[in-house]
Structures are given as structure tokens and as C-alpha cells.
Amino acid sequence: MDFNDTPEEAAFRKEAAEWLDANAERLPPGKRRQGGLDRDDLLPAAKAWQAKKADSGWACITWPKEYGGRGAPSIHSVIFGQEEAKYDVPPYMFGIGQGMLGPTIMAHGTDEQKERYIEPLLRADEVWCQLFSEPAAGSDLAGLRTTAVKDGDDWIVNGQKIWTTGAHYSDFGMIVTRTDPTAKKHAGITYFIVDMKSPGIEVKPIIQINGAKDFNEVFFTDVRIPDSLRVGAVNDGWRGAITTLMNERASIGSGGGMGVGISDLLRIARETEWRGRPAIEESAVRDRIADFYWKLKGLEYTGYRAQTSLSRGQTPGPENSIGKMVGAPLRQEMAAFAMELLGVAGAATGADAPLSGAFQASWLGSPGLRLAGGTDEILRNIVAERVLGLPGEIRVDKDQAFQDIPTGSGR
Numbered sequence: 001m002d003f004n005d006t007p008e009e010a011a012f013r014k015e016a017a018e019w020l021d022a023n024a025e026r027l028p029p030g031k032r033r034q035g036g037l038d039r040d041d042l043l044p045a046a047k048a049w050q051a052k053k054a055d056s057g058w059a060c061i062t063w064p065k066e067y068g069g070r071g072a073p074s075i076h077s078v079i080f081g082q083e084e085a086k087y088d089v090p091p092y093m094f095g096i097g098q099g100m101l102g103p104t105i106m107a108h109g110t111d112e113q114k115e116r117y118i119e120p121l122l123r124a125d126e127v128w129c130q131l132f133s134e135p136a137a138g139s140d141l142a143g144l145r146t147t148a149v150k151d152g153d154d155w156i157v158n159g160q161k162i163w164t165t166g167a168h169y170s171d172f173g174m175i176v177t178r179t180d181p182t183a184k185k186h187a188g189i190t191y192f193i194v195d196m197k198s199p200g201i202e203v204k205p206i207i208q209i210n211g212a213k214d215f216n217e218v219f220f221t222d223v224r225i226p227d228s229l230r231v232g233a234v235n236d237g238w239r240g241a242i243t244t245l246m247n248e249r250a251s252i253g254s255g256g257g258m259g260v261g262i263s264d265l266l267r268i269a270r271e272t273e274w275r276g277r278p279a280i281e282e283s284a285v286r287d288r289i290a291d292f293y294w295k296l297k298g299l300e301y302t303g304y305r306a307q308t309s310l311s312r313g314q315t316p317g318p319e320n321s322i323g324k325m326v327g328a329p330l331r332q333e334m335a336a337f338a339m340e341l342l343g344v345a346g347a348a349t350g351a352d353a354p355l356s357g358a359f360q361a362s363w364l365g366s367p368g369l370r371l372a373g374g375t376d377e378i379l380r381n382i383v384a385e386r387v388l389g390l391p392g393e394i395r396v397d398k399d400q401a402f403q404d405i406p407t408g409s410g411r
């Protein structure tokens with residue numbers, strides 16, 4: 001493990017910092033970046049910032065040069081992100097399109113698809129969503145039931161997707177569909193690009209526990225998708241889906257950042273009175289904070305291991321799963337403890353709450369983080385099977401035709 005930048009990384013960091021200094025305002029100490037629950041309102045600003053980065057060669061820097069990136073190693077993306085976090089810039093809202101779907105089109109799309117869609121995706125002139133999960137297909141994505149049936153040069157799509165982040169402001173989506181129910185469940189799937197303005201698509205927002213409207217139910221009724229928007233071969237969509245999911249795991253591995261940290265918790269413990277004196281003076285409080293501290297340090301050093309692999313041009317291994325598996329529940333526990341310390345004020349949210357309600361927002365947001373991109377249990381399965389070498393799960397439906405797999409509805 002190496003904690004320092006190589007000379008080449010240090011030069012890159014300096015170049016990034018200089019560009020950011022010239023194009024953005026530094027965050028004053030203690031101030032947080034724009035964000036919060038009304039992220040949709042920030043979309044125009046987020047798009048403008050992305051276009052500015054694209055114009056100067058700072059967007060999607062790991063993408064190959066032919067697609068507008070720098071062909072840079074992943075560690076450069078980490079370094080740019082670390083530097084950008086010091087500035088008051090709009091939230092990044094394009095991770096699904098740029099981190100997962102763009103690379104899938106590059107790997108499996110036709111030349112026409114690459115020509116048409118990649119550049120507007122890089123600049124965020126067009127925003128994309130991922131239409132994978134269904135009410136009965138999440139962790140077991142290959143159980144999906146949305147159908148696509150060939151009709152002349154088009155496919156007719158019927159079914160429902162759910163938890164689709166950003167569907168309400170997306171221009172395009174990438175959708176996996178069932179095209180051959182007589183094949184085994186991973187085999188009869190086909191992958192498409194879909195124009196979200198197509199007739200027959202209905203997007204219904206889901207309001208989350210924290211009041212945000214990040215994701216949606218999306219209904220498809222006789223939606224026509226031209227065959228020219230198929231990504232990969234008919235019934236070979238699982239291959240493309242795996243490319244998307246591999247990119248998702250890589251981008252989400254860090255656990256999405258802690259949002260609030262140990263210094264925020266210490267501040268609350270110092271400023272909150274407990275039995276007539278600052279809470280920090282209670283040994284039970286100090287014990288809990290110490291417990292969070294060493295776990296956070298463990299995560300930080302595990303993160304450095306992932307960064308070191310990236311710096312050496314290697315792909316991070318299971319530490320990516322560990323980051324989210326440990327980080328997301330830890331974030332939830334820390335937030336719950338902070339709210340407990342705050343007593344009655346712990347129930348307050350919004351700008352008037354202590355620390356502008358940052359711990360409350362973190363607590364309400366962390367259940368989603370524990371599900372998205374692989375639930376806690378699925379990540380534990382990955383660690384169990386791929387790291388510890390334990391026997392794999394029994395998968396009884398793997399070799400059956402999809403249409404013969406029994407369901408609760410008897411279908």
C-alpha cells in the first residue's frame with residue numbers, strides 16, 4: 001500500500017487543482033456542497049458544470065480519447081474527484097449514464113449508436129437512466145419479466161420497471177427485456193436503448209422516506225423500440241447487462257461517501273449537554289465514538305488499498321464490496337447515534353436542525369444505500385464465495401426454461 005501520489009499523479013493533481021481554481025469557487029471551511037433533497041432543481045446547473053468540464057477535457061477522464069475522454073487510468077478519476085470535492089460545484093447527477101451505460105454502449109453498441117449517443121452523454125446534454133429492476137427482479141435480475149416481441153423492424157415492449165433513478169428527467173434509458181421465455185433465464189434476454197419520450201411510457205415518481213423523489217416506477221405499454229436500438233445480439237442481452245453491473249460495482253464500491261464524518265459527531269458530542277455537562281465527557285459516549293473511529297479508519301485504509309491497485313493499473317478486488325458492505329451500515333449507525341445525542345432536536349430535519357440536518361439526512365438516506373448496487377446480503381455472498389472460498393448458493397432454477405420456473409402466481 002502506498003499513501004503518496006507518484007510524481008506523475010502529483011503533476012496530474014496540480015493540473016486539476018489549477019483548472020478547478022480558475023473555474024470554480026473553493027468551499028469555505030465548514031460549508032457543504034449544494035445538494036440535499038431538491039436535486040432536480042440543480043439539474044440545469046449540474047449539466048452546465050459537466051459541459052464546462054467536457055469543453056476543457058475534464059469530463060469522463062477514464063474514457064478512451066476517441067470518445068472524448070483522456071484515456072487516463074482510474075486513479076486519475078479518483079484524484080480529480082478528491083480535488084473537485086474541495087469546490088462549491090453542483091452535485092454530480094450523471095453517474096449512471098457516464099459510469100455504467102456509456103461504457104456498455106462502447107463495449108457492445110453499434111458504430112451508429114456510439115456516433116449518435118456518446119458525445120451528448122459525455123457533455124450531459126442528454127441524461128440517461130438504467131431500466132433494470134422490476135417488482136420481482138432485483139438481486140435476481142435474470143428473473144425479469146418485461147417482454148419485447150419482434151414486430152417488423154420494431155420490438156414491442158410491455159411490463160414494469162421500478163426504482164429507476166432519474167427516469168423523470170432522463171432523455172434515454174437502457175432496458176433489459178425477456179425475448180425468449182423458452183430459453184434458460186439468463187439466455188432469453190435482449191438489451192435496448194429506449195427513448196424515454198416514446199409513446200406508452202409512463203413515469204411515476206416514488207417519494208422516499210427522506211422526502212426526495214430520486215427514483216420512479218416506469219410502466220411500458222406497447223412501447224415500440226426500433227431494432228436499430230438493440231445493444232448486442234438478440235437473446236444475448238445478459239452479456240451487456242453484466243458489463244453495466246460490473247461498472248456499477250466499480251463506481252459504487254466506496255459506499256457513496258460518508259456524508260458526515262467523525263469531526264461532525266465530535267462537534268455534536270461537545271456542544272450537546274447530557275446530564276448537565278457536555279456529552280463528550282461521558283465515557284459511554286467516548287466509547288461509541290472511538291468505536292466508530294477505528295471502523296472508519298479501517299474503511300479509509302481499505303479504500304487506500306483500492307486506490308493503490310488503481311494506481312498500479314490493477315482492478316480493485318473484493319475491497320470494493322467491503323467498502324459499501326461496511327460503510328453503509330456504519331453511516332446509518334453513526335447518524336442514529338448523533339440523533340440520539342441530540343435528544344428532541346434529533347427529530348428535526350432541514351436547514352434549522354443542528355448541522356443543517358446532515359445526520360438526519362444521512363440516517364434517512366442510508367437504507368437506500370444498503371440496497372442500491374447490491375444489498376448487504378448480496379455483498380456478503382460475494383465476499384463469502386469469492387474471498388473466503390465458501391460453497392456457492394444453490395441455484396435450482398439456473399438450467400430450467402424461464403417459462404417453466406414456478407412463481408407465486410402459478411404462471
Ligand SMILES: Cc1cc2nc3c(=O)[nH]c(=O)nc-3n(C[C@H](O)[C@H](O)[C@H](O)COP(=O)(O)OP(=O)(O)OC[C@H]3O[C@@H](n4cnc5c(N)ncnc54)[C@H](O)[C@@H]3O)c2cc1C
Nearest residue numbers: 130131132133137138139163164165368371372373375377
Ligand atoms: C437508491 C436506489 C437507487 C436505485 N436505482 C436503480 C436504478 O436506477 N435502476 C434500477 O434498475 N434499479 C435501481 N435500484 C434497484 C436496486 O438495484 C435493487 O433495489 C437491488 O438490486 C435489490 O433488489 P430488490 O429491491 O428487488 O430486493 P430483493 O432482491 O427482492 O431483495 C429483498 C431482500 O432479500 C435479500 N436477498 C435477495 N437475494 C438474496 C440471496 N441470494 N441471499 C441472501 N439474501 C438475499 C436482499 O438482500 C434483501 O434484503 C435502486 C435501488 C435503490 C435503493
